[in-house]
Amino acid sequence: MTNRRAVFAGTIVLTVLALATVARADTISYADAVSLLANDCGSDIRKYCKGLNLGSGRIQSCLEQNEGKVSPACTVTLANVITSIRQRQAAQSSFATICKHDIAQYCKSVKGEGNVLSCLNKATRVNEGQCGQAIIDAGWR
Amino acid sequence: MKRIQFKALLTIGLMLSAGEGVAQQISDMQLVRTLGRVENAAPAIDVALLVEEATASAGKGVANLPNWQKLSKLSQLILDIEFENDSVAIEPKSYRTVGLIADALHHPNLRRYKFLVVGHTSSTGDAQHNLKLSAQRANAITEALSTTFAIAPDRLYSIGVGEEWPLDAANLKAPENRRVQLINLGLVQ
Numbered sequence: 171m172t173n174r175r176a177v178f179a180g181t182i183v184l185t186v187l188a189l190a191t192v193a194r195a196d197t198i199s200y201a202d203a204v205s206l207l208a209n210d211c212g213s214d215i216r217k218y219c220k221g222l223n224l225g226s227g228r229i230q231s232c233l234e235q236n237e238g239k240v241s242p243a244c245t246v247t248l249a250n251v252i253t254s255i256r257q258r259q260a261a262q263s264s265f266a267t268i269c270k271h272d273i274a275q276y277c278k279s280v281k282g283e284g285n286v287l288s289c290l291n292k293a294t295r296v297n298e299g300q301c302g303q304a305i306i307d308a309g310w311r
Numbered sequence: 312m313k314r315i316q317f318k319a320l321l322t323i324g325l326m327l328s329a330g331e332g333v334a335q336q337i338s339d340m341q342l343v344r345t346l347g348r349v350e351n352a353a354p355a356i357d358v359a360l361l362v363e364e365a366t367a368s369a370g371k372g373v374a375n376l377p378n379w380q381k382l383s384k385l386s387q388l389i390l391d392i393e394f395e396n397d398s399v400a401i402e403p404k405s406y407r408t409v410g411l412i413a414d415a416l417h418h419p420n421l422r423r424y425k426f427l428v429v430g431h432t433s434s435t436g437d438a439q440h441n442l443k444l445s446a447q448r449a450n451a452i453t454e455a456l457s458t459t460f461a462i463a464p465d466r467l468y469s470i471g472v473g474e475e476w477p478l479d480a481a482n483l484k485a486p487e488n489r490r491v492q493l494i495n496l497g498l499v500q
């Protein structure tokens with residue numbers, strides 16, 4: 171019975187770990203995100219969105235309006251790229267909140283956001299924790 | 312792991328740029344380092360004055376742009392961003408470069424600074440038209456940065472100087488005169 175309970179508990183731990191890994195998808199840089207867009211949608215953009223620009227969602231709405239004509243790969247990539255950009259933005263704006271405690275603990279006297287970041291990056295304890303992960307997700311390590 | 316990937320990227324980048332002659336494979340960290348070198352003695356720039364000067368002297372060359380010459384004292388780099396012919400639409404192959412700028416400008420080392428995007432053309436075509444097109448193209452870049460990539464609009468300025476300030480003054484039609492300058496204007500007030 172004790173053994174079985176131990177196995178059961180072990181399974182739960184493994185499942186939780188697995189879920190945590192799945193839930194925390196890696197973010198990618200803005201450059202990588204729009205490179206995917208250029209690769210998979212470049213020819214559709216040139217064909218259907220001539221004269222339109224990347225800014226203010228114009229390429230996005232053009233591709234969406236022409237959904238029946240653009241390649242299926244492009245439609246999938248477009249949605250992924252928008253999600254990737256959002257995830258990176260969310261990671262970058264949550265940095266200050268997630269790292270607040272570590273900043274107070276390890277980099278209290280450091281001035282300037284850039285210096286605070288290099289201070290955090292040097293602290294081993296930070297690297298192992300939530301703040302370290304936030305820095306990776308923001309693309310700053 | 313991340314660090315190893317970054318180093319590999321940097322090596323590939325340097326190899327490619329040596330082979331192609333164009334530094335387009337630079338990483339966002341190289342951008343951050345280059346743009347972050349700020350001198351204390353950097354001159355203050357009045358963007359409205361630059362516009363005035365460029366408008367008044369279209370077709371007359373860089374000698375008529377005294378305020379523009381102050382820009383060369385600021386941290387900056389030159390980027391190659393391709394546009395559709397006679398249009399403000401950025402070519403998809405240059406999306407990556409705009410994304411790299413966004414990665415750099417969001418980095419904590421640069422978040423305190425504001426930036427000027429300057430558009431340049433070659434001398435092909437009419438000087439007035441080139442001046443207008445270069446300004447519209449520079450504006451297209453800052454628009455993409457502030458909307459698609461959520462850089463605060465108060466950190467971004469755009470301006471065009473047409474064909475007045477060539478890199479290759481001996482060969483005004485040379486394609487390398489068509490370029491984008493990204494300049495660190497100093498701290499956001």
